[in-house]
Amino acid sequence: MAPIQWILIILSVFALSLDAAEWHYSGEHGIYEWPNEFEQCGEVRQSPIDFPKVEDMTYSKMTPIEFHGFDDPTKYRLKLENNGHTVKVSIESGDVYIEGGGLPGRFKTAQFHFHWGHSGDEGSEHTFDGHNFPMELHVVNYNEKYGNISNAATQDGDGLAVLGFWYQVSDHDNYALAPLINELSHVPVKGSKMDLTNVNLGLLLPIHMDEYNPHFYRYSGSLTTPPCFQSVVWTVFDNKMPISSAQLHMFQTLHEDKEIEGDHYLIDNYRPTQPLNGRIIYRNFEVTSTGPVEQQHQQAQQEVAKPKRKAKINVRLHLED
């Protein structure tokens, strides 16, 4: 057989394998077919999950997560891309990483992306006690000991650390999101990409949260898209970030195809919650029978004129944190 024929055979086999890797949220190759087409999507430590009530989580004392290199845009290069599944910002170069917070090592930040719905009622991947949020941000970080993200993503348990942040609809624009949202019109269709300048990750991500150690939830799970590798240490923060309906609309008018014709909007790009299968969910804050300790601490401060015994106990617990 002539070499050219071999090349054609190799190319067609390669094209078939690309076809096999195709997936969508609905229709052909949709969510309910993932477990048949990607083995790990049907395993027992899948994400996202519905977080139970805080009383049903396990307290674990963890240090705050430390964010390094996020605040200086002169030291990293960002690329914005519509990949047909989401809008993704990749960190092309720069020393941006997280550590602490009970994470098993130092994790280099590779990219972040969003999941959203077709309305303001749903769109988040993780839910809380059955409650959906309109959008969820995922910051994807890989364990430095595995060298690169592709290798880390295939490791069992500790390859990736993904941070999840929920949004809630607000009457006002979130100005921290504006520099990114202003560029969305430049990536309207699948495959469009551009360099992203003037975006400060430190402002975009809610790492300047008021609290020293914001409340978060921790569990062991997976990528929420095929091939659903079970390599993720998940951290989902309780603080919700604001987004206006107009800003959300900018995400909802992106297209999932390479063409604008057909009006296939990139919406509802979230996976339903998966069974816990006995996994333990941790929280980094203590609660009493009536709620998180810190809330009660604030209440105790407000009610200082008429001190209650219960409030005093809560203040003591808070100081022991």
Ligand SMILES: [Zn+2]
């Ligand atoms: Zn995601």
